[in-house]
Amino acid sequence: MVTSEHSVASKDVPSPGAGPLTPLTHRVVRRVQETSDVATLFLEPLVGDRLVFRPGQFNMLSAFGVGEVAISVSSAPGEGGPLRHTVRDVGAVSHALVRCEVGDVIGVRGPFGTDWQVTSDVEGGTSDTRDVVVVAGGIGLAPLRGALYEFVAAARGGGRVFILVGGRNPDQIIFHDDLAAWERDGATVMLSVDQSTPQWRGRVGLVTTMLGDAGFDPRNSRALLCGPEIMMRFTARALVDMGVDPAAILVSLERNMQCGIGWCGHCQLGPLIICRDGPVVPYGGVVERLLAERER
Amino acid sequence: MTFAESFVVDVDGLDALVQVLIQRGYETKGPTVHDGAVVPGPITGVREFPRGVRDEQAPGRYRLGKGDERLFAWAVGPGSWKADFFPANQVEWRAHTSEGALSFAEVGTASTPLAIIGARPCELAAIEVFDRVLGEGAHPDPRYVTRRDTCFMVVVECAVPAGTCFCSSMGTGPDVKSGFDIALSELSDADGHRFLARAGSSHGADVLAAIPHALASELDLRARLESLEHAEASMGRHLETEGLAELLARNIEHPRWSDVAERCLSCANCTMVCPTCFCSDVLDISELSGALERRRVWSSCFDLDHSYLHGGAVRSSTSSRYRQWMTHKLSTWWDQFDTSGCVGCGRCVTWCPVSIDITEEVEAIVRTDGAARVTVPTSRSDS
Known part of the structure; x- marks a missing residue:
């Protein structure tokens, strides 16, 4: 890891005409430990402006000397401040990222991929009056955070937002402050864990068990799902069974990504190149079939 | 002129x-x-x-x-x-x-x-x-x-x-x-x-x-x-391309994928000689001197690492990897790039150490279009 207490001068700037695989150096300006193995890094570019992104998009983050991984942006365009990425320690690179300290320099390339399609609603007023149902599993709440920020703000004008969060255990649930703030701002927030602890006073069970009690109108809803693939598959099926239009369900897919720009071929899922066609894709149609096929 | x-x-x-x-x-x-x-x-x-x-x-x-x-x-x-x-x-x-x-x-x-x-x-x-x-x-x-x-x-x-x-x-x-x-x-x-x-x-x-x-x-x-x-x-091989992309898309669970997996060594020769295979690994290499470099190196969908996600490979079986390679070449390449990924050069056939022939594999599926793989229930059943 590059610890750069020393002044990082203009020599940090990639040369003009830097290739698409060259990251922009960013400094960790704040770090929040979300759970035992999840941390949020707040990043500021060493040179130039903050990256402009849409909620749901991802960046390739480099832990210099270790490697690069795809991590969704967890800040909201509207909140300003540093770029946030919430990282779970699951491998060599994510381990190095989670262990970053304030002052460390990492690389950022992006943003890449598709988004949750919220900006048009927000900017065009609340023309879309459907209920917004957000279902997140564990760290799956991170890529949704920016969209929720925008949806909850837009709902002040009258829409309804339902936030259903599941985790393996209470320790896996992130963004407690945000969840409390969104609830204060009128959103319905429900939490459930697979395994409870003595302190847990919430629900126990899979996220799908909350769908029926949430109170959204299935025939007039749009849904955003992010979490383990099996959780998204069963949640999407349950929503469709309740009457939600499969085309109104968005899921955020994950595969091995090494370039983020459609070159490396690793993130293919059938006809999809997820870094290019995703990560956010409509569930209805081809994705419904892909998620039902056995890949192993 | x-x-x-x-x-x-x-x-x-x-x-x-x-x-x-x-x-x-x-x-x-x-x-x-x-x-x-x-x-x-x-x-x-x-x-x-x-x-x-x-x-x-x-x-x-x-x-x-x-x-x-x-x-x-x-x-x-x-x-x-x-x-x-x-x-x-x-x-x-x-x-x-x-x-x-x-x-x-x-x-x-x-x-x-x-x-x-x-x-x-x-x-x-x-x-x-x-x-x-x-x-x-x-x-x-x-x-x-x-x-x-x-x-x-x-x-x-x-x-x-x-x-x-x-x-x-x-x-x-x-x-x-x-x-x-x-x-x-x-x-x-x-x-x-x-x-x-x-x-x-x-x-x-x-x-x-x-x-x-x-x-x-x-x-x-x-x-x-x-x-x-x-x-x-005098072409040594023939491949019927009419309806081929759709044929493979609807035969994802065909028993032939298991059959070819019994022969395929997952050696990646076919992908290395293929003139259109484009997969690469993006590797960061660091030296003790403090020098770093990022390289892009050919890789293959036959490698177990190719589909690695935290927790393991998505395509862990040879059958799933052969299926990925062949359906990509002949079917999903059309969705991705509006062209076939196969040009008919025959290299993958010639350089396969166990003589797997892509035209023969397609023909086998054509002959038994719609056949379903017998699935054995496993403890990882997700229902």
């Missing part, structure tokens, strides 16, 4: 073509015999072409033998031109850390443009497939684009297809219609050993004008067509 005109160039004229391209500053490469195979290599004159060489190809078999006076009486070997546009191992950037600060150095592209003399039509078709993958879209690979844009392409039409060739099924050969600077057809008959030459670009016309040439006769033109007809009739 117009693009529609054909000219006759003799063997000395072909040598002159190489010399003109060298004089104009090109790095000249073409087919050469190396280690018992016809592979891309440096060309400084006509003497380096595989003159008098024939090849014998069958599933899992490649041998060179003695041929006649012709220079191009063979089909493609294991090396393809993709390595010249998309190197097997390339440095993307280098960086150095000193006193905590990081400085990047971009790695540029060699400034010498490449002239390829003797690509086959299926190889040009493969490069055109690559153009859609790395040369177009929202993020074109700048070094690929530079290499490709500055390349001078001389294609030699095929007269002697191999036993594993099926370019005529894929519409990529044995003739070539566009995409070249100069197209050649080698003729060897009572009228002598000569090349029919056509320009496909103003650049090609300019080079052709600079070498000894004569206007082609009706007989020359007819000889070319007869040679192509003969080549088309």
Whole structure:
């Protein structure tokens, strides 16, 4: 890891005409430990402006000397401040990222991929009056955070937002402050864990068990799902069974990504190149079939 | 000189073509015999072409033998031109850390443009497939684009297809219609050993004008067509492409995938010799000196690591990996890039150590379209 207490001068700037695989150096300006193995890094570019992104998009983050991984942006365009990425320690690179300290320099390339399609609603007023149902599993709440920020703000004008969060255990649930703030701002927030602890006073069970009690109108809803693939598959099926239009369900897919720009071929899922066609894709149609096929 | 005109160039004229391209500053490469195979290599004159060489190809078999006076009486070997546009191992950037600060150095592209003399039509078709993958879209690979844009392409039409060739099924050969600077057809008959030459670009016309040439006769033109007809009739393999993409898309659970997995070694030979396989690993390499570099290295969907996600590989079985490779080539490539990923060059058939033949695998699924794999319930059942 590059610890750069020393002044990082203009020599940090990639040369003009830097290739698409060259990251922009960013400094960790704040770090929040979300759970035992999840941390949020707040990043500021060493040179130039903050990256402009849409909620749901991802960046390739480099832990210099270790490697690069795809991590969704967890800040909201509207909140300003540093770029946030919430990282779970699951491998060599994510381990190095989670262990970053304030002052460390990492690389950022992006943003890449598709988004949750919220900006048009927000900017065009609340023309879309459907209920917004957000279902997140564990760290799956991170890529949704920016969209929720925008949806909850837009709902002040009258829409309804339902936030259903599941985790393996209470320790896996992130963004407690945000969840409390969104609830204060009128959103319905429900939490459930697979395994409870003595302190847990919430629900126990899979996220799908909350769908029926949430109170959204299935025939007039749009849904955003992010979490383990099996959780998204069963949640999407349950929503469709309740009457939600499969085309109104968005899921955020994950595969091995090494370039983020459609070159490396690793993130293919059938006809999809997820870094290019995703990560956010409509569930209805081809994705419904892909998620039902056995890949192993 | 117009693009529609054909000219006759003799063997000395072909040598002159190489010399003109060298004089104009090109790095000249073409087919050469190396280690018992016809592979891309440096060309400084006509003497380096595989003159008098024939090849014998069958599933899992490649041998060179003695041929006649012709220079191009063979089909493609294991090396393809993709390595010249998309190197097997390339440095993307280098960086150095000193006193905590990081400085990047971009790695540029060699400034010498490449002239390829003797690509086959299926190889040009493969490069055109690559153009859609790395040369177009929202993020074109700048070094690929530079290499490709500055390349001078001389294609030699095929007269002697191999036993594993099926370019005529894929519409990529044995003739070539566009995409070249100069197209050649080698003729060897009572009228002598000569090349029919056509320009496909103003650049090609300019080079052709600079070498000894004569206007082609009706007989020359007819000889070319007869040679192509003969080549088309002697393709060793055939692949029915009508409805093929849909056939594979609806047979994801076909028992043939398990059958081929019993034979497939998951060795990745097919993907290494394939002229359109584009997968790469992006690797960061650090040295004790503090130097870092990022490399892009060819990889294969047959590697277990290819689909690695935290927790394990998504495609953990050979059957799922073979299925990924073949359905990508023949079906989902259309969804992704609006073209087939297979050009019918037959390399994957020839260079498979256990003789798996993509045309035979397709045929097996055609014969039993809709058959379902028997699934054994496992403890990982997700219902």
